Amino acid sequence: MKVIIAGAGDVGFHLAKLLANEEHDITLIDVDESRLNYANSHLDVAITKGESTSFKVLDQAGVHKCDMLIAVTTDEANNILTATIGKRLGAKKTIARIRNSEFLQKRDILDLRKMGVDELISPQLLATKEIKRLLKEAAITDTFEFERGLLSLIGITIDEEDPLHNRTLNETSVLNPDLNFLTVAILRDNKTIIPRGSTRFKMKDHVYYIAKPEGVDRVLKLTGKKQRKKIRRIMILGGSQVGYYAARSLSYKYNITLIEKDKDRCFELADKLQNTLVINGDGRDVELLEQEGIEEMDAFIAVTGDSETNIITSLVAKTHGVQKTIALVENMDYIHLSQNIGVDTLINKKLIAANFIFRYIRKGQVLSLTSIHGVDAEVLEFVVHENSRITEGKLKELDFPKTAIIGGVIRGNQSHIPLGDFEFRPYDRVVVLGRPGCIPKIEAFFN
The missing domain is CATH 3.40.50.720 (NAD(P)-binding Rossmann-like Domain)
Incomplete structure (x- = not known):
């Protein structure tokens, strides 16, 4: 092309x-x-x-x-x-x-x-959609749903107390007897790992799963995050376009407090945002954040025009007990830092826009395409056709690329986690995670 x-x-x-x-x-x-x-x-x-x-x-x-x-x-x-x-x-x-x-x-x-x-x-509107997606679950660092939740991609950070810590995938397989989730990627020290049976979980790993609806709860329980506290109160720092769009789209579901240091911009935002408390002040002032109830917030979203301010204030929010923090950064190189510095998710609107455009280039029957922040891999959803190569045998017989993994299959109204003996049928919707270099090989199985 x-x-x-x-x-x-x-x-x-x-x-x-x-x-x-x-x-x-x-x-x-x-x-x-x-x-x-x-x-x-x-x-x-x-x-x-x-x-x-x-x-x-x-x-x-x-x-x-x-x-x-x-x-x-x-x-x-x-x-x-x-x-x-x-x-x-x-x-x-x-x-x-x-x-x-x-x-x-x-x-x-x-x-x-x-x-x-x-x-x-619009990179600004795409960033807003990304923020809404990330806010669905406080304990999850990343989430993406396929076919209205029949399968979900979720990300979890491994803590020292987690039952999975320092155990291999093979050793933890007994914790998943119903096979309702599959580990598809691990982000460790800025490196992406496609896990195999001998892969060992380590502290501070960002682990990504494809899970059936009941599998999401199972993953949270296994990783020691049993309490699925709903997000209700959100503080947004920055009245930029992204901040405005985020407040406008979130205020119908959440209680929003927006802090902006420019007084004129505050008046403008107060006129436009009907269900949002707009505060004039400098978000770098910790005392101000405390006065406005940061300790009572479930999520903190920093979207000022300064990346360092966004990162630092998000860390301040974390020290005050905020469960979910999202920071907008301009430098794409910062994206890989989130797992090391303590901010749940760093987003870059330019990167989001580029990835969104990329789906128009795709060959084959790609139904959806997403990327995981900081992970050098793509998650794609394909539909299987009568003559698709993937129907030619059991999964273990297909010589599927080693740098990719099939995470789940939607068949009718049912979702499945495929193992080696799984056989694909026409009209199956298949969720695949793969490294960028092997995507053409993956597509060849579905053309």
Whole structure:
């Protein structure tokens, strides 16, 4: 597939990196020569210097024969115009990154498809959706549901007191007699492990499971997190776009307190947010946080424009007994730090946007695609067809990639955790976790 990416910033670079693992024909366009040179020296991509709204530049990049044109510069007007021009010049599909949510809210009225923009991506709104997803369970560091919860991906941190600590998967198999969950990945010291029977759990491991509904409770019990306290009170630090969108979408279900240091922005937020207590103050002031009841909060979300402030205040929240902390960071390299510094989850809106766009590139019958923060792997859901290679024998006979693991299968209204003797049938929905390099091999089993 030929893909042109306009914008070699964080979103464009990460997206190109994901695509480069699968040998797509990628061209990066940017006006910044240093960015292009960096990408060219680190990735197998072609580069074109210039404005992506230029007919000459797009033609030089080969837009007339490209399968997808993705405009992810920091200028939303430039992105929309790039997609529009690119479509007229022959791009089969176009995606534009935006900041103004009105484009999404009024997409039916605007009908940007007629202008040549097939899809709009808002990193701020995607980050908000990610925050909502992460808040579903206080004891779980990450969660993602398949088919309305018939299977769930959940993440748990191993503590020294956990029954799993210092035991291998084989040794703990007796704790899962009903086979209602499967360990699919471990994040340890910033390294991703696809576990096998001899893999041993260690303290501070971030362990990820695919679980049936009853398996979620079983995992929490086994890891010493029996109390599934519901999140009710949330403190949001920062009235940025992400902070505003988060408060607006969460205030109907949770009690929200939002702290913003800019007084004018506070008045603006107070007018827009009907069910949110807006406080004017500096969230770095621990005394202020205490006065506003941080010790009574179930979750703390830090989304100011300063990554260090977000991390530090989240750690302060942890020391005050807050169960769930989420911090927004601008530097993608920080994502891997969460398991070591004590913040439950670090998120990066650019990384989320790049991963979201990536699902449009996928081959095969991919129903859904998610990524785990800090984990060098993807979680995909496929549908099995009559002639899919995966139906040709039992799982243990299929030579499935060793750097991937099939975590669960949804068949009708039932979910299953497959072992070696499991046989796949047409219309099964299969959840797979795999390292980026082996994704094409996985897809070959479902095409």
